[in-house]
Amino acid sequence: MNTPLERREALQQDRQVRYERMVEIRALENKVQDLFDEGLVHGTTHLCLGQEAVAVGVAAAARVTDQVTCTYRGHGVALALGLTPVQLLGEILGREAGSIGGIGGSMHLCDPEIGLMPTFAIVGAGIPVAAGAALTAQVRGTDDAAIAVFGDGSTNIGAFHEALNLAAIWKLPVVFVCENNQYGEYSRIDLTTPVEDIACRAESYAIGGTIVDGQDPDAVAEAVSSALDHARSGGGPTLLELKTYRYAGHSRADTAPYRPDGEFESWYEKDPIVNFGRQLLDEGVLGENGIDEVQATVNARIDAAVELVLDSAPTPVDAMFAHVLAP
């Protein structure tokens, strides 16, 4: 099994790996749902099915020394940044093998080695924190940057507006990546947000705001790269709005009955995995049987990870006392 750093480097260098990682994210999320249905997962989980290109595009563009904050719908971003299936499943299943030893669960992942800051279960909370990570880079004079990945729903919370304003006046090297998946919890965006495009909110803070096709990993990577270049060169923050779609409900209990008929089908025509796979076939990056081969490789990897995690030690009770305070 590759290390998180190796996984990240491979993804940055190779578009086929990006495709494979999207397939992995989807397969893992489906596996999480299966494990849930089998009663093996304690608690809740929020799946990012349909949003794989956002995760992979961001991870392809970010340096490993850039810091990334993301949300409770963060399995995809974490895997794209390099977290291994074992680290992810271990956390969700409460095993020592989890990325923080099984003490956090589905919503709380972290791996500083690949720039994954502790993920946030409070809507909007990661946005100012990313600005703070950018402040560190600015004060220390490195050319690292930070990326906040958050949903459309969080752009209605004060923290979003405060963080954008602060980052703008201080010209912090941060990229605000809004994955607009059309839903905030159980509500369609038009019921909670008076503007159609979140990107226009950048104007209030005199920073760039760009709409990006969030179902195209190349477009995402290019937009994030360009915003990162701008940030690193002292130009300050950018707001990117990645239009995407949440295939699943908000959480395990939500079957999304509020979704209009035909909406899912129309988004599925833009499915990031199907389309990117086709594109790589056309380009010859994937061979004739490439799609099936990738799927088989991924399935084998995930089956092995599930087996390993289910056979591994549950987090011991006394683990709850570790790391409450720094030594």
Next chain:
Amino acid sequence: MPRMRMNQAISAAIADEMRANPDVIVLGEDVAVAEGPFKTSAGLLEEFGPLRVRDTPISEMGFLGAAVGAAATGLRPVVEIMFVEFLGVALDQLSTEGAKFHYLSGGQVTVPLTVRASVGAGLGFGTQHSQTLESWVVGTPGLKLAVASGPATAYGLMRAAIRDDNPVVVLEPRRLYAQREEVTTGEAGIIALGQARQAASGDDATVVALGSTVGTATEAAADGSWSADVIDLQSLQPWDQDLVYASVARTGRLVTVEENPLSGGWGADVVAAVAADLFGELKAPPLRITAPDVPVPFGKELEERYMPSSAYVGEQITELLDTGRVPPPWWQREENTP
């Protein structure tokens, strides 16, 4: 008497107050069309319409602040904070604005606001969705705080909160939403704020519990080799000193059972008051049974250990009675030393 789940009792209490008073409105994330993620506002949109039952954006500071303003100008808003942790981003509006309006208007402005929030561990929601956080609310003069321990108290406290002319926070233990019991509805079911309830009777100790720990303490008392008064505090601000004092004066022993961490837990106030006022009546030092001073861990076994179980409550009280001393908590016993 209808048999209801706690979430149904909450919906029923709000509906009854909405029928009685057109000034009662409901605000919160996904409370209208979806009827609340925990189904605590079932049927409200259908019966009372979108003017009075409103879905909000994910903007707790905005809608809680708006509720303070609406309350100060004549409405009686009932605001849902889906998980009590989400109150963090709105705390200014509740504690520093709403709680102070009556005082800072020389008594001219009232804020009849009810803030409901789900609390507590037990469902595997992880550390940012599993706290009880009474400590965010107590110690703020101008606020009242009630905590439901099941369907009947949820119904009674909710109606009292909505009728009260002060900002009242009502906390609802998440793991009790599906619990079912017979509920006295109507006027007879209303529970005055500040009043505790005796959930069990006995002679060896007074066990004071709140919210989720009422069931735990009652179960422990039923299984124990000892007998105890189990008092469901129901309200924490103000709390019912009369009932607690009367019981402790009779049993001579005080035990609090709390889901929160030891440090800063509500039991410290109860213990301090009893120790000061009933010093001469006590046969043993007061015992606080709490969770350890750690964030709520994920993992079924860890989470179950974190919360005081009825078996653990039983053991601690047995040891108190046997030795006359406060037993160390489980995490300080040799076999559990971290």
